[in-house]
Amino acid sequence: MESIFHEKQEGSLCAQHCLNNLLQGEYFSPVELSSIAHQLDEEERMRMAEGGVTSEDYRTFLQQPSGNMDDSGFFSIQVISNALKVWGLELILFNSPEYQRLGIDPINERSFICNYKEHWFTVRKLGKQVILYLLLRVICQTVKLTNSYR
Template sequence: MDDEERIRMAESGIDSDEYRRFMQQPSGNMDDSGYFSVQVISSALEVWGLELVPYNSTESLALEAQKRPETMAAYICHYRDHWFTIRKLGHQWFNLNSLLSGPELISDTYLAMFLAQLQQEGYSIFVVQGSIPACTADEILRMRPAVQPSKLAPPKQPVKPPENQDSELEKAIKLSLGQEIEVEEEEVDDDDELQAALRLSLQEDGPDPALEKALQLSLQVDHPIQPGMRKYDWNIITIDY
């Protein structure tokens, strides 16, 4: 295709500005991504005796396709360097878009709506004119029609509790935290009062070595042993009165 265009452009002279600009431009028929122009696809289909007719044209085949799209053999769709085919295999229509995970079964009723949707999205649609060569898939589907597998249901959205329920839960948590703080403060106050009472008792009754040692160990339950203090084994302490 590029060679044919180059020959036509050279007819006006290889020294012309148009020819030089043409030679400097990249190919408009294909690129490294695998894209082919409609001219290349049309030329490839001519080998099989097939032609492409624009779906929106006023040709008789296009007008018939607009009225009864299910009577055609295939459609080729193009949008932004992407091509895909909608073809009848057996007695069923299939969307053969390579962007899908597999062939998509299309009913005769949905075919017209699907083509209209593609037009709204900006696709260029061509009707394939001619007798498409038979293939193995076509023969098998004539005897055993395909069944479209059920699509997976969309994931369920997490249920959000009502706003009033959130506020009540927040109040309950704050109230619970407040009660815990008050209880801790009361325990601290009780410990201070107990320590003061024990010290006062020791001052009034005089020092008793055994009792004083036991009381000191008792006071160390909620207070860590400071450096320099002696560590006792709580399991062997006994006090005789």
């Protein structure tokens, strides 16, 4: 690989930057991620309406802000997961039964999406070397992944 695409952090748009750094290009904008969030909100609203549009639960739900995005530009894991589906990629949660069932070895994986203190970032193997590029807020830092990370 000749160069590493790195989109620097702007505002709270870490989900957008995380996805673009993972995919190594400018593939998602805040508008596209907002559209996915609104679609998820509508699906949730329809599910809640199944319990009756006059129910207290439904009225309370309608009063709450979106759980999929906020005004600062933060997007939920559901938005990230749905965005990846566009590319035929699947997000498997590290602590999920599916992850355990598949017996995934982190050393053999090509990429991870991580969240630390409400900040999304990408850890991705690029090229043939056993080096992962930690694509953070302002810098692109290389980290050698060894068995000690297991």
